[in-house]
Amino acid sequence: MDWGIIAQATFFVAVGLLAIVIAVYVFSTSLLGLAVERTTRELRERQEAQKKSTNHQLEGVRKSLDQAQQEKIGQEVxxxxxxLAxxxxxxxxDEKDLADIPKKYTLPFTVRGGVLFPGLGFLLAAIFSGVAWSLANNITPVLHVFLVxxxxxxxxxxxxxxxSLRAIEEISITSEEAALKRTxxxxxxxxxxVEEERKPRLALSFFDPIPPIQTKSSESVRISFAIKLSKGQIAERATVVFLAPPGFDFIxxxxxxxxxxxxxxxxxxxEYARAELELGPTMPATSYSLLLTIKAPSSPGSFKLAYRLQxxxxxxxxxxxEIRVTPEE
Incomplete structure (x- = not known):
């Protein structure tokens, strides 16, 4: 067996792997730097939530156990x-998994974990194989020791x-899943x-008179108003409802x-008087002009009326x- 060739092959393999270590570190830190931080944070939050849930369950079981021991229910105890165990x-x-997160997902992307540890192994391999290569002409047990x-x-x-490669794989998969979830x-x-933009919305505008409306007691006032689509294309079963306090009457x-x-x-x-009008099965994006006559009460005062569109x-x-009713002269 040519120990010199074995030593040479071992040396070049170690040097090649040393170069791969540097390439892997540069790739992982440049492309996965933010992903590592985000994934580590998400995993830590997930583990902390799981630990909190387990603690909550433990508290409940301990209380139930204390109660069962007091009541001397053997089977339940x-x-x-x-x-509880x-x-x-x-x-x-959960505590171990939480403590292992930095070691598992952060250390492989640091200089110490991603370069120093594997690089030191390959560097020592290159040194040991180089020494063995130099001793190849003189087969001694020392040669075998250096090769080993x-x-x-x-x-x-x-x-x-x-x-490091396994951590890169897990981070990449987690990042892709997170990106897909965000998408x-x-x-x-x-x-x-888009659905909200398509939803119709109605608006009402008073023309004549414009509130606050002035009228005399027991008189009728004609209110002119318009209803239009302020959002959307078509309103189905559009309805307007007017409400007036007791004493008012819709004509x-x-x-x-x-x-x-x-x-x-x-x-x-x-107990408010109610007047309701449906504008038809569909209402296109046009304005509807309408009239409504309201008879004021005999007693003067300031009254709040209301309307609703749907x-x-x-x-x-x-x-x-508001409608302000003044006494008859």
């Missing part, structure tokens, strides 16, 4: 003790390099925004308006406006 073991594992040391150093360096969330957000000039009264138990303006996919809030 045994079951709870077994569960399992949770304590799980807690120890060189091979052992290569194995150690490969082990440390394997740790899905962004798509859902964008889809929700409808056609049978399209539906009159009524709010029930006593209603949380919105109980359609399929949109229910507006009650908007108030």
């Amino acid at each position: 045994q079951t709870l003790r077994k569960l 399992e949770l304590e073991g799980k807690l120890r594992k 040391l060189a091979v052992a150093s290569i194995i150690y360096g490969l082990y440390r390099l394997h740790i 899905v969330e962004a798509f859902k957000t964008a889809q929700k925004e 409808t000039e056609n049978n399209k308006w539906e009159k009524g009264r709010q029930p006593k138990w209603s949380t919105a303006y109980p 359609c399929q996919g949109f229910v507006g809030h009650f908007e108030e406006f």
